[in-house]
Amino acid sequence: SQQGEEDPQALSIQEGENATMNCSYKTSINNLQWYRQNSGRGLVHLILIRSNEREKHSGRLRVTLDTSKKSSSLLITASRAADTASYFCATVHTGGFKTIFGAGTRLFVKA
């Protein structure tokens, strides 16, 4: 898989349920960021986790990072219909400036 690949590609859940999205990458990284994109709109920064961090929280978001497995997960708790969007992870490899985005997970939250 390519750097910053998310799975699943699509996820459909009921409002109130939790949504978990995963991201894998290949090279060593400085940090990993998660973004949200509503259809046809810009990218909204959600959370950044640095390579020396293992877990981070922001509101209903929880991000984990496992550098030994080169993977991260984004958990959205108590989902709302407004969380319907595409979610991307993005990595900056160590020593570089280039940010690589995954193909994203499309989340659909049914009211």
Add this chain to the structure above:
Amino acid sequence: EPEVTQTPSHQVTQMGQEVILRCVPISNHLYFYWYRQILGQKVEFLVSFYNNEISEKSEIFDDQFSVERPDGSNFTLKIRSTKLEDSAMYFCASSLGLVDEQYFGPGTRLTVT
């Protein structure tokens, strides 16, 4: 809250024409980026810019592309001779430091006819 702005929101141009996309990054940020997203595809890195020079560029960023920070606030992307396949959403982003959050502008939708 400070934000990255981009103009225009939509640009239509004919093949072979030059276009300049404009961005105003967040004022105290030091690192600037351009990305593109072809409809239905992933966001692709084009170029990063720091200390008034390109710090890294992708294979997409060929001789047809150039970037400039003409003054203390604007950051521009020029496409010298547009092709049909340049049609995409172009996003500008900025960050305070190399390992800090990148904040994205709303994008410019470029349509080449």
